[in-house]
Amino acid sequence: MSDKRDPPPFYERHVFFCTNERPEGHPRGCCKSKDSIRLRDYMKARAKEAGLDRLRINAAGCLDRCELGPSLVIYPEGVWYSPKTKEDVDEIVATHLVKGGRVSRLMMPAK
Numbered sequence: 001m002s003d004k005r006d007p008p009p010f011y012e013r014h015v016f017f018c019t020n021e022r023p024e025g026h027p028r029g030c031c032k033s034k035d036s037i038r039l040r041d042y043m044k045a046r047a048k049e050a051g052l053d054r055l056r057i058n059a060a061g062c063l064d065r066c067e068l069g070p071s072l073v074i075y076p077e078g079v080w081y082s083p084k085t086k087e088d089v090d091e092i093v094a095t096h097l098v099k100g101g102r103v104s105r106l107m108m109p110a111k
C-alpha cells in the first residue's frame with residue numbers, strides 16, 4: 001500500500017462548457033448552435049471581473065447531454081447547468097461560482 005496522497009486541487013472549481021459543433025440538421029443538435037461559444041466567453045469575462053482567479057472555464061467537446069444544452073458542468077460539485085442567456089450566466093456566476101449556492105431553475109435533471 002502506498003502512502004502517497006493526492007496533491008491539493010490546482011483549481012478551486014473547474015467549469016467545462018460544451019462548444020461542440022455538429023452539421024445542420026443533426027438529430028442531436030449541438031451546443032454551438034445554441035450560442036455556447038458566446039455564452040462561454042461571457043462567463044469567462046464575468047468570472048474574471050468577479051476576481052475568481054482559482055477558477056478555470058474550459059471549452060469542452062460534447063458532454064453527451066446535447067438535447068438539454070447549452071451544456072456546462074462545474075467540478076468538484078458535478079453540477080450541470082443549461083444557461084440560455086447572458087442573464088442566466090450572470091446568475092450562475094453570482095450564485096454558484098461566487099457564493100457557492102445553486103441556481104435550481106437552470107440545473108439539468110439528474111438523469
Ligand code: FES
Nearest residue numbers: 018031063065066
Ligand atoms: S453537443 Fe454539447 S453536450 Fe453534446
